[in-house]
Amino acid sequence: GQQVMQIPQYQHVQEGEDFTTYCNSSTTLSNIQWYKQRPGGHPVFLIQLVKSGEVKKQKRLTFQFGEAKKNSSLHITATQTTDVGTYFCAGLSGGSYIPTFGRGTSLIVHP
Amino acid sequence: NAGVTQTPKFQVLKTGQSMTLQCAQDMNHEYMSWYRQDPGMGLRLIHYSVGAGITDQGEVPNGYNVSRSTTEDFPLRLLSAAPSQTSVYFCASSLTVMNTEAFFGQGTRLTVV
Numbered sequence: 001g002q003q004v005m006q007i008p009q010y011q012h013v014q015e016g017e018d019f020t021t022y023c024n025s026s027t028t029l030s031n032i033q034w035y036k037q038r039p040g041g042h043p044v045f046l047i048q049l050v051k052s053g054e055v056k057k058q059k060r061l062t063f064q065f066g067e068a069k070k071n072s073s074l075h076i077t078a079t080q081t082t083d084v085g086t087y088f089c090a091g092l093s094g095g096s097y098i099p100t101f102g103r104g105t106s107l108i109v110h111p
Numbered sequence: 112n113a114g115v116t117q118t119p120k121f122q123v124l125k126t127g128q129s130m131t132l133q134c135a136q137d138m139n140h141e142y143m144s145w146y147r148q149d150p151g152m153g154l155r156l157i158h159y160s161v162g163a164g165i166t167d168q169g170e171v172p173n174g175y176n177v178s179r180s181t182t183e184d185f186p187l188r189l190l191s192a193a194p195s196q197t198s199v200y201f202c203a204s205s206l207t208v209m210n211t212e213a214f215f216g217q218g219t220r221l222t223v224v
Binding site for chain 2: 041097099
């Protein structure tokens with residue numbers, strides 16, 4: 001079945017440093033979504049990417065969808081303590097309507 | 112508009128007990144699902160429903176039952192609780208089964224002793 005691998009599992013950064021998490025799928029995806037979960041909270045939707053090579057920005061967050069629609073990344077510029085949490089990708093393959101979640105990347109920001 | 116409401120927030124069960132985790136959404140969403148979240152394992156799909164009267168198994172369905180008698184409600188039943196079911200459970204809903212964002216409930220932290 002479809003697998004979505006997400007790396008790294010954890011990332012420690014100093015406040016102000018950049019951060020990137022990557023998702024790779026074993027199959028071609030029809031779309032990919034990103035979610036953020038604050039410590040003790042629930043996942044909250046950030047964005048959805050649909051087109052090959054798509055790039056979307058939300059303030060300091062940049063989301064990319066690979067040309068082959070098998071990988072995606074989330075990049076945060078100049079991290080802040082408010083960015084702390086776990087970031088999940090969720091990929092939907094062409095033959096399924098059930099999204100597969102990556103295991104998440106936990107971001108720890110040191111002030 | 113409350114979104115997705117899960118109850119209870121916390122629960123402690125003894126091994127062998129049964130219970131129902133409640134989930135309700137007021138957004139007229141077609142698709143609802145249950146996940147469990149364990150450290151380092153991400154979100155694993157337990158059961159899902161694409162509409163009232165239709166349910167199906169996800170990745171880790173053993174030990175759980177669901178039903179979807181109305182569009183709004185999607186309860187998750189633990190038949191005979193086991194320590195391996197200690198986890199955080201999330202209910203989620205989305206407008207349709209594809210290409211739409213999922214809204215998650217606040218979660219239920221379940222401990223089985």
